[in-house]
Amino acid sequence: MYDAPILGDAVNQKTTKISARDVQVYYGDTHAIKDVNVDIDAKTVTAFIGPSGCGKSTFLRCINRMNDTIDVCRVVGDIKIDNEDIYDKRVDPVQLRAKVGMVFQKPNPFPKSIYDNIAYGPRIHGLANSKADLDVIVEKSLRRGAIWDEVKDRLDAPGTGLSGGQQQRLCIARAVATEPEVLLMDEPCSALDPIATAQVEELIDELRNQFSVVIVTHSMQQAARVSQKTAFFHLGNLVEYGDTSQIFTNPQDERTQNYITGRIG
Amino acid sequence: MTDVSPTSSLLTVDDRTRRRNAAEKRFRVYGVIAIVLAMLALAGLMTSILSNGLSAFKQTFVTLEIYLDPAKLDKDGSRDLDKIRKVSTFGYAPLIKNSLQTQMDSPGMAVEGLKAKDAAKMVSKEAAAEMRRFVLNNPDMIGETVSFKFLTSGRIDGYYKGRVTMESAERDSNISPEQLMFADKLKDAGLLKTSFNWGFLTRADASENRPEAAGLGVAILGSLYMMGVVLFLTLPIGVAASIYLEEFAPRNWFTDIVEVNISNLAAVPSIVFGILGLAIFINFAGLPQSAPIVGGLVLTLMTLPTIIISTRASLKAVPPSIRDAALGVGASKMQAVFHHVLPLAAPGILTGTIIGLAQALGETAPLLLIGMVAFVREFPGAPPEGLFDPAAALPVQVYNWTQRADPAFAERASGAIIVLLVFLLFMNAIAIILRRRFERRW
Numbered sequence: 001m002y003d004a005p006i007l008g009d010a011v012n013q014k015t016t017k018i019s020a021r022d023v024q025v026y027y028g029d030t031h032a033i034k035d036v037n038v039d040i041d042a043k044t045v046t047a048f049i050g051p052s053g054c055g056k057s058t059f060l061r062c063i064n065r066m067n068d069t070i071d072v073c074r075v076v077g078d079i080k081i082d083n084e085d086i087y088d089k090r091v092d093p094v095q096l097r098a099k100v101g102m103v104f105q106k107p108n109p110f111p112k113s114i115y116d117n118i119a120y121g122p123r124i125h126g127l128a129n130s131k132a133d134l135d136v137i138v139e140k141s142l143r144r145g146a147i148w149d150e151v152k153d154r155l156d157a158p159g160t161g162l163s164g165g166q167q168q169r170l171c172i173a174r175a176v177a178t179e180p181e182v183l184l185m186d187e188p189c190s191a192l193d194p195i196a197t198a199q200v201e202e203l204i205d206e207l208r209n210q211f212s213v214v215i216v217t218h219s220m221q222q223a224a225r226v227s228q229k230t231a232f233f234h235l236g237n238l239v240e241y242g243d244t245s246q247i248f249t250n251p252q253d254e255r256t257q258n259y260i261t262g263r264i265g
Numbered sequence: 266m267t268d269v270s271p272t273s274s275l276l277t278v279d280d281r282t283r284r285r286n287a288a289e290k291r292f293r294v295y296g297v298i299a300i301v302l303a304m305l306a307l308a309g310l311m312t313s314i315l316s317n318g319l320s321a322f323k324q325t326f327v328t329l330e331i332y333l334d335p336a337k338l339d340k341d342g343s344r345d346l347d348k349i350r351k352v353s354t355f356g357y358a359p360l361i362k363n364s365l366q367t368q369m370d371s372p373g374m375a376v377e378g379l380k381a382k383d384a385a386k387m388v389s390k391e392a393a394a395e396m397r398r399f400v401l402n403n404p405d406m407i408g409e410t411v412s413f414k415f416l417t418s419g420r421i422d423g424y425y426k427g428r429v430t431m432e433s434a435e436r437d438s439n440i441s442p443e444q445l446m447f448a449d450k451l452k453d454a455g456l457l458k459t460s461f462n463w464g465f466l467t468r469a470d471a472s473e474n475r476p477e478a479a480g481l482g483v484a485i486l487g488s489l490y491m492m493g494v495v496l497f498l499t500l501p502i503g504v505a506a507s508i509y510l511e512e513f514a515p516r517n518w519f520t521d522i523v524e525v526n527i528s529n530l531a532a533v534p535s536i537v538f539g540i541l542g543l544a545i546f547i548n549f550a551g552l553p554q555s556a557p558i559v560g561g562l563v564l565t566l567m568t569l570p571t572i573i574i575s576t577r578a579s580l581k582a583v584p585p586s587i588r589d590a591a592l593g594v595g596a597s598k599m600q601a602v603f604h605h606v607l608p609l610a611a612p613g614i615l616t617g618t619i620i621g622l623a624q625a626l627g628e629t630a631p632l633l634l635i636g637m638v639a640f641v642r643e644f645p646g647a648p649p650e651g652l653f654d655p656a657a658a659l660p661v662q663v664y665n666w667t668q669r670a671d672p673a674f675a676e677r678a679s680g681a682i683i684v685l686l687v688f689l690l691f692m693n694a695i696a697i698i699l700r701r702r703f704e705r706r707w
Contacts, residue, residue, distance in 0.1 A: 069592065071516050098595035108586035110605060120604070121594035171590070178595055 017042040017182060017212040018063060023077035025058055025067070032058050036077075036238045038231060042181075045204060045213045047227035047244065049220060051264060054233040056216045060184050063214065064100035065093040081182065098125050101175035101211075105187040107167035109159030109174070114151050117159040117170055118142060121178040137177055144210075145173025146203045165196020172203060176211070183207060185215040189222065201226050220260060224248050232256045234264075314682050321680025324462035324477060325422040327388060327451060329364045331396065332410045338400060339407050349404055354393035357400075361385050361392060361415075374450050379443040387444050389416035391471070391478040416464070417457065419476040419673035421448050425459050428672055465680060469642050470657060470665070476673035479666070481681055483641050487557050487656030488626060488688075490648060494561025495568055495625050500618055502565075503572035510573070511580045512602050531570035538567045539631030547635060554636035555655035557645065563635060564625040571621040579613025580606060612703040619696040623689050629660040637661045659685045 018040040025033035033055045040046050048056035058067065065086060067073040079086050086096055098121070109117050118138045119128075128134040138155070142148040147169040151162070159170055168188055175183060185204070189197040204226045207213055217223050223230050224244060231241040232255075240247060240256045251257045258264045273279070278286075335342060337359060338352055365388075366381040368374055392415040400407060416422075420440035423429040434440045451457040468480025514520045542563035546552045552559050583606045591601035607614075632638070637658050645654035657665070659681060666678035 064593070066589065066592065069588070094595055094597045097593060102589075102593040104586060104589055104593065106586055108584075108590040110587065110590060111609065120591075120596075124594075124596055124600055124604075174590075174594060 015042050016040070017081065018214075019078075019080045019083075020059075020062075021078045021080075023059070023062065023075065023079060025055070025062060026074045026076075027058075027070070028072040032236055033062075034236045038238055038241055040212060040214060041229065042212045043208060043210070044229055045208050045215060045227040046229040046231065047223035048214065048216045048231050048233060049218075049223050049259075050233035050239075051259065052218075055236040056231075056233045057186050059233070060186055060214060060216050063182065063184055064097050064102055066097075066102065068093055098178050099180055100182040100184060101178060101180035103168070103171050103175050103183065103185040103188050106191050107164055107171050109162070109167050109170050111158060111160050113156045114142075114159045114162075114170060115155040117174050118177045121174060125178055127178065141173045141177035142170075144176050144207070145169045146199065146206070147173055163196070165192050165199055168192060168196065168200055169203060172200070172207075176207070181211065183211045183213045185213065187216050187218060190218060197222070220248070232259060234259070314679050314686070317676060318679025318681075318683045320426045321465055321677045321683075322462055323426075323459050324464065325417045325425050325457060325459045326414045327417050327421075327457045328412060328414050329361065329388070329456070330367075330410050330412050331360050331364050333396075333400060333407045334360060334363070335408045339404075344404050344407065346401070346404060349407075350401060352397070354397055357393040357396045358385065360396065361388055368451070368454075368456075369447070374447075374454070376443050376447045376450065379441075379447055383441065383444060384447055386439075387418055387421050387448060389418050389477050390475045391416055416477045417448070419671060421445070421457075422459075422477050423673055424448060425452075426676070428676070465677070466684070469644060470640060470662065471642075472640075473669055473671065476669075476671045476677060479674070479677055481659065481662060481684055483644055484657040484659045484662035484681070485684070486645060487560070487637070487641075488659045490557035490645065490652055490656060491561040491564055491658060492622055492626060493648065494558060494652065495564045495622060496618070498561070498565040499568050499572050499621065503569050503618070504576055504614060506569075507573045507576035507580060508602060508607070511577050512598065512606070527570050527573055531574055534630075535567050535628050536630040536634065538563050539634030541566065542631060543634050553653055553655070555639045555641065555657075556653050557656050557658075558652040559635050560632050560637055560658060561652070563631045564628060567628065567631060568621040568625045571624065572618055575617025575621070576610070576614045579610040579617065582613065583609045612700045615699045615703070616696045619692050619699070623692045626688060626692070627660055627685065629658075629664055632658050632661050633664070638665060640665075659688070 016039045018038075020036055020038045020040075023033055023036040024031065036059060048060060050056050061067045062075055062079060063081075063086075067075060075087060081096075081100065085091070110120065112120075115138055118141050119134050122128050122134060122137050128137055139148065139152075142151060147166055150166060151157070151170075159167065162170060168191070172183075172185075172188070188204075189200050192200065201222065204213055204215065208228075215223075215226065227244045229242070230244040230247040232239045232247065232251075232253075234255050240251060240253045242252075247256065248260060251260060255264065337356055339345075339349055341348070362381045362385040365384040369376070369379070369381060369384065392413070395415065396413065399411070399413075418440075420429050420434075420437065421444070424434075424440075424445050429437070429440060429445070431442045431445060434442045434445055448457055464478070465480050466485065467482045468478060469483045470480070471478035510520065510523065514523075542559060546559045546562055547554055552562075587605050587609065588601050591605045592598070596604065637656070638661050639655060639657075641655045641657050643655070645651040645656040663678050663681045663685065666674040666681065
């Protein structure tokens with residue numbers, strides 16, 4: 001009814017949340033990401049698409065410096081969040097990751113209770129002063145993860161005992177529990193069945209109200225469904241970046257067109 | 266060219282398939298043969314040890330009424346402890362002789378050609394010391410007749426375990442057929458009995474001449490002390506080293522060298538660690554010989570590589586997704602390791618540690634070099650000071666006893682092996698229980 005025009009306005013008014021300039025990533029001698037320049041808007045779902053091994057996950061992992069944990073990985077160039085260089089020497093990746101949450105490809109709840117899964121982040125960041133505070137955070141996060149109704153009666157049950165789709169929503173709830181500003185999702189639905197996928201996609205759409213979401217996906221349909229902006233990666237290059245509707249209906253680059261029509265990738 | 270014709274049927278097996286199936290069948294047979302051989306070897310080992318060693322847990326005792334003669338023990342009748350103490354075990358020996366004389370004088374008990382002096386040799390040399398201890402603790406009992414349960418000599422004990430026969434006694438200077446006959450009479454009278462011997466587990470080692478009194482007490486205590494030292498040192502050091510190497514250390518030539526060296530150390534013969542311990546802990550640091558602390562330190566050096574390797578393996582087995590999850594919510598590396606990785610690796614670490622300990626418990630060679638082979642009669646004190654007192658160790662005790670001439674010691678060596686095996690089984694059982702209980706799925 002109203003979302004099309006208002007959404008359009010909203011997108012136009014977006015401010016840049018993450019900006020990357022001339023980002024290069026090397027794995028040892030392999031040049032995995034080449035000259036990526038991108039501005040990611042706040043409160044928008046941005047999808048990274050592209051064939052396997054094109055570097056979209058690598059670039060995503062640069063945004064919260066998860067690549068730091070890989071010894072041979074080297075990142076060159078600037079990535080700024082709110083105009084602060086996250087690769088500055090003074091930046092502690094731990095603090096960065098509290099601000100930039102991440103959801104992984106395979107649901108990876110901690111082998112602890114559902115409650116502890118959510119409460120872990122707030123605990124280590126000192127977000128709750130009392131058990132009551134923590135209870136509030138846990139409930140709020142589980143509600144945001146759209147899983148509260150399913151687990152509210154068994155918060156003490158192990159998180160690993162949930163179904164795949166529930167586990168992934170639990171992981172999303174865990175990621176939002178630390179009140180991040182950016183949420184990175186690395187193929188969050190690739191291990192899920194279609195129904196669970198639909199639930200997670202619906203959830204991603206809701207999360208857009210509070211977070212800047214960056215999602216890597218293999219499924220072009222998914223990108224078309226959930227994102228407002230789409231970036232197409234190919235062989236480590238950012239080939240094309242623009243509004244999702246434009247990328248899918250009127251791609252400017254031949255490679256994008258070939259990928260979308262299924263001729264490459 | 267293939268000979269597959271359109272008429273080939275699924276119901277006939279072609280040559281290739283037949284050969285493949287035959288190969289599979291052969292392989293299975295090899296496997297079964299290997300397992301059967303292993304089981305037979307195990308069964309043979311267990312039968313040999315059990316048949317030789319179980320008798321060590323039983324011992325023949327003789328119950329004697331002893332008149333604690335004041336004329337021998339307290340000549341002036343003052344009951345002065347200092348004076349009683351002056352009476353050595355030699356002063357007590359005649360009391361046993363007298364008691365046996367009384368027995369032989371009673372109707373039907375006399376054995377032709379057996380003198381009371383010889384009969385007294387049937388009782389363990391330990392008996393006089395036992396009586397003396399009793400009298401010193403209860404000086405008021407002098408003048409009374411007290412019933413004592415003495416160990417019999419190793420030969421009498423052997424007679425009831427089938428080691429000594431009338432024929433062998435003919436040729437044995439330590440025992441005569443007459444003594445055996447008298448022993449049979451005592452047995453018929455209900456005075457001589459074979460019963461469970463707690464002393465085997467609680468007594469200290471005894472000299473060459475009295476195998477019947479030898480026990481594992483000091484060795485068990487020594488081994489426990491050493492295990493305590495090993496556990497106390499290897500667990501924290503080993504786990505800390507593994508965590509550092511596995512989770513924090515940068516990958517470079519230096520850590521590669523460290524890694525290779527740890528693997529090599531695990532393969533170093535244990536006696537080399539003994540030489541190292543002798544050189545460093547005893548000669549250089551001046552720690553006492555035969556002490557559990559030195560044994561524990563040497564075994565720690567020997568066990569550390571094993572524990573580091575198994576701990577690293579269990580850390581490696583924790584899926585990386587757990588680390589990613591923890592780092593993803595903003596945990597520091599250390600928090601990720603201690604809150605998530607370590608608890609998941611704990612069952613593996615504990616199992617590895619216990620197996621390392623079990624290995625250390627059975628280790629003999631390095632202990633020989635640091636003097637644990639010494640003959641130790643005194644129990645070590647309570648820890649921590651007791652760690653510096655001389656003690657024996659279970660495997661070394663086995664080694665020790667197999668060196669001795671008296672066949673009674675062979676039985677005891679097998680008995681000690683049983684005790685050692687029971688300890689090992691017990692530790693492995695704990696490892697399995699811990700693994701079962703704490704193992705979590707993810």
